[in-house]
Amino acid sequence: MSIWESFENYSILIISGSEQYTSLIKSSLPEGRFLAIDQKKNASSGQRSVLERDYDFVVINTPLPDENGIELALDLASKNCFGVLVLTPVEIYEDVKEYLINEGVLVERKPTDKVHLMQMLRLLLGIQKKVRRAKTEVEEMRRKLEENRIVTRAKFILVEDRKMTEDEAHRYIGKLAMDHGISRRRVAEDIIESRDDL
Secondary structure: OOHHHHHOOOEEEEEEOOHHHHHHHHHOOOOOOOOEEEEEOOHHHHHHHHHHOOOOEEEEEOOOOOOOOHHHHHHHHHHOOOEEEEEEEHHHHHHHHHHHHHHOOEEEEEOOOHHHHHHHHHHHHHHHHHHHHHHHHHHHHHHHHHHHHHHHHHHHHHHHHOOOOHHHHHHHHHHHHHHHOOOHHHHHHHHHHHHHOO
16 A cells, blocks of 8 residues: 555645745645645745644745745744645755754755655655544543543532442443443433533
C-alpha cells in the first residue's frame, strides 16, 4: 500500500505568491488522494482560510507578497495542531531552519525539486498521522474520564439516597446498563436527572 493511500481525509493549504511553486507543490501530491488542496497567494488570505476551515498541514512558500512568511509559519505552528512546511531561499535556509525548528516547523531550501518536496510532504503527512492518532487517544481518554466522573456521582447518589454500599451501587448501575442495553453513563445520567427532578 502506498503511503498516500492512508491520507485521503487530509486537507492541505498552500500559501504561495509564486504560481510556479504552487504548481510544483500540487504536482508533488498524487491526484485525488486528499480531501482538499486549497491555495492562497498571501499571508492575510492564508490566515483567513485557516480560520474558516481545518487543515492538516500548511505549506508556505516564502517570501510572500505581503510579508516574509516566517512569522506566519511561527504563528500558525504555535496556535494550531497542523504541520507546517516552509520553503525558503537557500541564502537564508540555515537561519530560518534554526529559527523555526523548535516550533516543529519543517523547512526545505529553494530551489527544490519534485523528489525532495515529495519526501518532505510525506514526512509531514506521517507526522500528522501520528498527531491524529494521539488526538483520538486523548479524546477517548477524556470521554472515559467524563464517564467515570458521571458514574461516580450516580454511585454517591445511590449510596446517599438508597443506602447502598459503593460496591452495590456499582453492580446496580452495571446490571441496569446490561438489562436495558445502554451504557453505564446513560444509566448514571438517568439516576442524576431523576434526583435533580425531585
